[in-house]
Amino acid sequence: MSLETPETVTAKIFPHPLNAWYAIAWDHEVTSKEPMSRTVAGKPVVLYRTADGRPVALADACWHRLAPLSMGKLVGGDEIQCPYHGLRYNSAGRCTQMPAQRTVNPSAMVPSFPVEERYRYVWIWPGDMTLADPDLIPDMSQMTDPEWAGDGETIHAACNYQLILDNLMDLTHEEFVHGASLGQAELSESGFHTKLEEDGSVTVTRWMRDVEPPPFWRKNMRDKFPDFEGLVDRWQIIHYYAPSTICIDVGVAKAGTGADQGDRSQGVNGYVMNTITPETDRSSHYFWAFMRNYRLESQTITTQLRNGVHGVFGEDEVMLQAQQANIDANPDHEFYSLNIDSGGMWVRRILDRMLEAEKAGLEPGRPTADELVGSGSTER
Template sequence: MTTLQPERTVTATIFPHPLNAWYAAGWDHEVTTRGVLGRTVAGKPLALYRTSDGRTVALADACWHRLAPLSMGRLVGNDEIQCPYHGLRYDSAGRCTQMPAQETVNPSAMVPSYPTVERYRYVWVWLGDPTLADPAKLPDMHQMDHPDWAGDGLTIEARCNYQLVLDNLMDLTHEEFVHGSTIGQAELSESEFHTRREDDGSVTVERWMRDVEPPPFWLGNMRDRFPGFTGRVDRWQIIHYYAPSTICIDVGVAKAGTGAPQGDRSQGVNGYVMNTITPETDRTSHYFWAFMRNYRLDSQLITTRLRDGVQGVFAEDEAMLTAQQAAIDANPGHEFYSLNIDAGGMWVRRILDRMLEAEQARR
């Protein structure tokens, strides 16, 4: 474990994305046997579908013949995509199996096929060197489908570079100013925090706010579990970053003085804000998120209310990130000055730099 300090400056620029990594291409329910889903991941347009035996497939979204988007086509025959323009067919490996008006298929007729894995309610795709596509490199998001947790989420089509979303999530002091009516409070800026690099390569930012008034969002959650609750709480935010772009945030409050900082959370409510951000282009991102909880698991009412409440909070982030991206574009070469609160985000940038350097060295 390594304690980290931020660098002083970083250029405000368009941050590139590594390709030797798993990115969420969509929710599992979006990829079906009924049609083809078109989605751009890390600058690469993809055609996604599910075979009749349940396997997920990701092909380049451009026919070998005239580059017509395969996502505009349909599934036919033995789990194949038919090009919508001239009818060429491709199997799940990307090899052309049929051409119009001829019996012989050109052996060079192929489109790239990318490794996929279905886990944690997402379909993940690997766009880099396929020999490195190890499912063990997927981030730990087990709360998404574990029976001890319940919740739901949505997708934000964020009009900003993916790194800006990572910066936002690695420093939650912005909640005091951006989300003052729901989850923000002054103690966020006043409390100490600790940033460290874990032995597994992840980054953790931990903050505790002891004996504080619960903000409206958390007061409502406490009353879901403890009807009529009043009083002060101990609040925590423990941010876990997994390269390249997944951040899972352990959050919650417990009745003040009941032992939550020492590990006893029985007198409180605990949630996980699950975030995985997939670059679409240099200036747009697919932001997949969910809020999971470990109490009142059978209540669909609470699940829906939490999802809708968090959606409203994240809409405030989305507006800020869109404005920030516009300002960056208008001020090329401007240097950000880093504060102590940026330690987590700066370490994320350092990790991404090293991933990109490793890919360049391989090429």
């Protein structure tokens, strides 16, 4: 399927699949001391850990009068107590105790969601729990690989999750939104290659050769090579995994030293790890981290990089919020897609196919390239 002809997409609120894994919290946020609340795909959820450290996710509404369980307390090492009338629920969501009566109504339950702990996040499956397959959690292995170091934060973004995916799949916006840190003219001047992989993931690759390093990358080169001067070869390799995880292989190396052939020893390499969780139709939890494979021992560099990326993503947040406001004000407007939007258009097709499969009651999973395009081209 060729993407050379611009396509249009109505500027609307984009729905999200439910039969999928979403990060709901950093692992350190979920504790056995007190419950926390977070909304995922429109569903308020209470999170806590049992005494043995296992994460639990229940609907954040008591069976009795819908009081938020997250306002209650943890008792007995495994249970949560409603703050209104004291009903207790175990980690499976079943009520174990009611006030002023010995018999517990057998229908007294709150929904329990499948959860998994992986890559420094707690993941939740908000759809049909019988279909939850941990193998569908997207690969974010740099988050826990000892060969990489870094840290990140969470942004509460006042926009639909698809707008964040669009933003990350096309990085030419760095030239204009992040001109003081990451941007340079070569971003919009250089070519790129978009490919729908056989497993249904999407890769967008861009190389900029013999360019001046922007301030962010000049600093990082000097962190590793204090005497660095001169031009660099710069790369951005975007990897999308359905439904909403994007890991971006980024870096620069001394020009002409073979980085584009696989030898990155004369450069600095990072991974921008992003996983976006829809909160509502117009708000998202945006979990991100910047991981690097050099100077692993330096907490100073870890903190500087986290703070630097925080500032960059703050600029994105302003733009995305303004974009969402204009979408709400112009619900019938059509987005006109350019060549630079090819990665984002594949993402939209993949999500559409996942939503169609969910509506039809089919097994969840990432649609393959063959399912999406048949014998058509998957490259551009």
